[in-house]
Amino acid sequence: MAKRKKANNTTSFSESIGFSKVFHNEKLNFMTGLASLIIAIYMTMAFISFFTTGNADQSLIEVPRAGEIMNEKREFMNNCGSIGAYTAYYFVKRCFGIAAFLIPTFLIMISLKMMRVYIINLSKWFICMTIIMVWASVTLAKFITPLFPNSSFNTGGDHGQYIARWIENLVGSPGLTALLCLVAVGFLTYISTETIYVIRKMLNPVKFFTDRVKFEISNNKEMRLETESDEMETEPEHIVEDPDTFDNPEAQTINFDEDTAMQDTPERAENDNPKDRADMTDTQAESTKRTDPEMDIKVGKSEEKAHGKKLVNPDDEEMAPYDPKLDLENYHYPTLDLLKKYENDGKPYIDMAEQTANKNRIVEVLRNFGVEISSIKATVGPTITLYEITPAQGVRISKIRNLEDDIALSLSALGIRIIAPIPGKGTIGIEVPNAKPNIVSMESILNSKKFQESVMELPCAIGKTITNEVFMFDLAKIPHLLVAGATGQGKSVGLNTIITSMLYKKHPAELKIVLIDPKKVEFSIYGPIANHFLAKVPDEDSEPIITDVTKVVRTLNSLCKEMDTRYDLLKIAGARNIKEYNKKFKDRQLNPQKGHKFMPYIVVIIDEFGDLIMTAGKEIELPIARIAQLARAVGIHMVIATQRPTTTIITGNIKANFPGRIAFKVSAMIDSKTILDRPGANQLIGRGDLLFLNGNEPVRVQCAFVDTPEVENINNFIARQQGYLTPFELPEPDTDTGSGADGAPDVDMQHLDPLFEEAARLIVLNQSGSTSLIQRKFSIGYNRAGRLMDQLEKAGVVGAAMGSKPREVMIQDEVSLDNLLNSWTKR
Numbered sequence: 001m002a003k004r005k006k007a008n009n010t011t012s013f014s015e016s017i018g019f020s021k022v023f024h025n026e027k028l029n030f031m032t033g034l035a036s037l038i039i040a041i042y043m044t045m046a047f048i049s050f051f052t053t054g055n056a057d058q059s060l061i062e063v064p065r066a067g068e069i070m071n072e073k074r075e076f077m078n079n080c081g082s083i084g085a086y087t088a089y090y091f092v093k094r095c096f097g098i099a100a101f102l103i104p105t106f107l108i109m110i111s112l113k114m115m116r117v118y119i120i121n122l123s124k125w126f127i128c129m130t131i132i133m134v135w136a137s138v139t140l141a142k143f144i145t146p147l148f149p150n151s152s153f154n155t156g157g158d159h160g161q162y163i164a165r166w167i168e169n170l171v172g173s174p175g176l177t178a179l180l181c182l183v184a185v186g187f188l189t190y191i192s193t194e195t196i197y198v199i200r201k202m203l204n205p206v207k208f209f210t211d212r213v214k215f216e217i218s219n220n221k222e223m224r225l226e227t228e229s230d231e232m233e234t235e236p237e238h239i240v241e242d243p244d245t246f247d248n249p250e251a252q253t254i255n256f257d258e259d260t261a262m263q264d265t266p267e268r269a270e271n272d273n274p275k276d277r278a279d280m281t282d283t284q285a286e287s288t289k290r291t292d293p294e295m296d297i298k299v300g301k302s303e304e305k306a307h308g309k310k311l312v313n314p315d316d317e318e319m320a321p322y323d324p325k326l327d328l329e330n331y332h333y334p335t336l337d338l339l340k341k342y343e344n345d346g347k348p349y350i351d352m353a354e355q356t357a358n359k360n361r362i363v364e365v366l367r368n369f370g371v372e373i374s375s376i377k378a379t380v381g382p383t384i385t386l387y388e389i390t391p392a393q394g395v396r397i398s399k400i401r402n403l404e405d406d407i408a409l410s411l412s413a414l415g416i417r418i419i420a421p422i423p424g425k426g427t428i429g430i431e432v433p434n435a436k437p438n439i440v441s442m443e444s445i446l447n448s449k450k451f452q453e454s455v456m457e458l459p460c461a462i463g464k465t466i467t468n469e470v471f472m473f474d475l476a477k478i479p480h481l482l483v484a485g486a487t488g489q490g491k492s493v494g495l496n497t498i499i500t501s502m503l504y505k506k507h508p509a510e511l512k513i514v515l516i517d518p519k520k521v522e523f524s525i526y527g528p529i530a531n532h533f534l535a536k537v538p539d540e541d542s543e544p545i546i547t548d549v550t551k552v553v554r555t556l557n558s559l560c561k562e563m564d565t566r567y568d569l570l571k572i573a574g575a576r577n578i579k580e581y582n583k584k585f586k587d588r589q590l591n592p593q594k595g596h597k598f599m600p601y602i603v604v605i606i607d608e609f610g611d612l613i614m615t616a617g618k619e620i621e622l623p624i625a626r627i628a629q630l631a632r633a634v635g636i637h638m639v640i641a642t643q644r645p646t647t648t649i650i651t652g653n654i655k656a657n658f659p660g661r662i663a664f665k666v667s668a669m670i671d672s673k674t675i676l677d678r679p680g681a682n683q684l685i686g687r688g689d690l691l692f693l694n695g696n697e698p699v700r701v702q703c704a705f706v707d708t709p710e711v712e713n714i715n716n717f718i719a720r721q722q723g724y725l726t727p728f729e730l731p732e733p734d735t736d737t738g739s740g741a742d743g744a745p746d747v748d749m750q751h752l753d754p755l756f757e758e759a760a761r762l763i764v765l766n767q768s769g770s771t772s773l774i775q776r777k778f779s780i781g782y783n784r785a786g787r788l789m790d791q792l793e794k795a796g797v798v799g800a801a802m803g804s805k806p807r808e809v810m811i812q813d814e815v816s817l818d819n820l821l822n823s824w825t826k827r
């Protein structure tokens with residue numbers, strides 16, 4: 001698992017003022033938040049009281065005497081005592097005047113955030129409030145205080161007065177006024193671009209009343225229609241930039257390319273139609289002339305509507321498409337400021353001396369072995385440099401391939417890999433690890449245009465290639481992924497990277513994750529988002545992350561059942577896959593009363609799959625293979641990880657059904673062959689260096705690094721928002737016994753399970769008819785425990801199954817149980 005990494009990174013505001021650590025402890029957070037709230041209220045009361053008592057208390061504060069602060073004789077008039085008087089004196093009188101009220105206001109915001117009442121972007125509010133406070137203090141001192149010449153109270157405080165006087169000395173009163181206006185306008189523009197329109201309107205009011213519609217053609221490719229009117233009935237469309245969501249300006253910029261826009265927007269396509277063009281009125285046609293950008297448009301009187309008969313089917317009228325996100329319509333996707341930035345993020349560090357030395361050594365070694373090359377080119381990646389060699393005419397590729405170890409020796413570096421030839425190019429690649437590897441941050445990956453603009457169903461951005469491109473794949477297309485690598489080489493970080501990138505793109509209504517974690521520690525950080533993103537079989541045990549081996553079988557069987565149900569629904573709906581089905585459902589072509597429902601994607605992530613196979617063997621392998629074979633079309637995808645890439649764990653059955661493979665560094669070539677069907681993974685350098693295979697040739701990728709605090713931040717961000725009431729419920733799996741005529745299962749009571757008697761005693765002693773209790777106590781699989789339970793039902797020890805609840809225990813004490821058991825064993 002990712003250890004906490006100390007990196008030289010830029011810290012966020014909350015980190016720098018020490019809040020980020022506090023934010024991780026819920027109780028501490030709450031109490032600190034509550035304390036700040038009380039302090040803020042106290043400050044506000046002291047400030048208010050200052051207006052009536054400030055003068056009286058001033059002399060006591062300015063000429064302090066020993067012990068006076070104890071206020072034993074109640075010399076201080078302020079309602080909040082001597083501390084209140086001092087606080088108010090300092091902040092209101094000495095600092096910001098009336099504007100000092102913003103200090104307790106900001107404190108209230110901090111407390112509300114810490115108590116998780118609201119999600120507040122504190123850094124943004126801090127900047128805004130500081131600007132307002134400083135500005136207001138100077139403005140009040142300049143303009144309001146002179147209105148009350150007899151008052152000893154200065155509305156802008158000493159700070160305002162001092163700054164106002166200082167600027168006035170430099171630029172005079174008009175200069176100060178202009179400066180204050182400029183700051184105000186600049187600030188309002190920062191808050192909202194609407195300010196620009198208002199100011200334009202104020203500067204040229206006549207034009208705004210006369211020119212209500214204007215066409216603006218900014219360049220040949222773009223044609224923008226700006227309609228500005230005082231009585232605008234429809235709001236102009238703005239692209240709202242949410243600074244909280246993504247701070248990559250490039251990715252937020254939407255370029256409208258003429259060609260694609262014409263294809264994409266139906267309105268444009270219509271206008272492009274020659275017939276429609278002919279129908280355009282002269283006035284409209286003229287409006288598109290670029291040489292005549294300004295014109296009036298008269299809207300002709302529209303035809304009167306027919307009354308009486310309804311032209312539209314009343315049922316169709318309300319058929320707005322179904323939106324699965326409506327349940328959590330205020331859900332905010334995690335923001336990029338939750339992730340860390342690193343030094344040199346995204347930019348490879350190029351050490352020219354190192355590059356030249358490597359090049360010289362490669363050329364020299366090859367020459368020593370009689371291989372001449374005609375050119376060599378280096379591409380520096382985050383952790384690896386690729387040297388592309390073009391051999392001289394007549395040189396055999398196999399000759400260079402055989403020199404792998406010699407080149408590695410001469411470069412005295414581990415992790416050299418030779419790709420001969422590079423697919424699609426007539427060159428040979430030699431990958432050499434950089435002396436100073438760069439960390440690829442998750443932030444740099446998710447903040448890329450490629451990720452933000454991706455329209456993949458399940459986008460997984462896992463890192464950067466050697467050429468520094470963001471590497472992504474669509475898990476929905478893969479459709480199942482096998483991750484393997486020796487311990488400590490970056491598997492867990494890799495799994496977190498996959499989960500994180502999906503969390504950044506998917507709404508809780510669209511994605512459900514089943515987390516299986518036999519190691520018990522890897523996925524526990526995802527506990528807080530259980531009600532948003534996790535799925536589980538309903539059980540008396542509320543833990544949504546499955547750590548118990550016996551429960552894994554149950555969950556996998558349940559997933560098989562969900563898969564079968566989904567296939568049935570797809571069949572009835574006449575859809576070939578989940579995408580088509582969900583589209584039909586959204587278009588309201590499927591009736592929810594007939595069992596149809598919106599299907600979220602389900603991603604099953606199993607860490608340490610090897611452990612499971614060792615303990616439960618076929619019981620695990622069979623459902624996994626079944627899901628892997630069939631579940632693709634119904635949106636169930638699997639990612640399984642193991643640190644033991646042996647053929648006993650990654651069996652032929654598993655391999656055949658997991659076309660997507662990620663190999664982190666492994667110790668032996670044979671392991672690499674097991675995962676990738678070829679060597680290569682044994683030559684990686686670890687720490688997230690991986691080979692991704694899906695089809696032909698593996699791609700070398702440096703996995704993005706996301707550490708535990710980052711994942712916690714993301715999860716807390718999601719957890720603070722409204723979620724569903726429970727994790728997504730998977731169906732109760734079937735036990736493999738049928739039902740008898742009496743409703744009780746068809747059970748073979750001639751061959752009682754050897755654990756029958758012990759299980760009966762366990763149930764009676766605990767007075768709990770729980771299958772998982774039997775599983776846990778005897779460390780047996782779900783199927784066997786289920787069969788035992790059925791035998792106990794038939795014997796009359798427990799009642800019938802009651803869904804996910806434990807069964808009723810029919811025998812109250814051991815004496816009655818002994819009698820019952822005797823009767824059964826005698827038969």
Ligand SMILES: Nc1ncnc2c1ncn2[C@@H]1O[C@H](COP(=O)(O)OP(=O)(O)OP(=O)(O)O)[C@@H](O)[C@H]1O
Pocket residue numbers: 001002003004005439440485486487488489490491492493494643687688689702703704705706
């Ligand atoms: N992409 C990465 N970039 C930089 N360092 C990494 C990366 N991935 C992993 N590391 C480093 O390697 C360490 C081990 O990673 P990780 O915990 O993911 O290994 P693992 O294969 O899951 O090990 P185990 O199987 O024992 O859990 C991390 O703490 C981190 O220091």
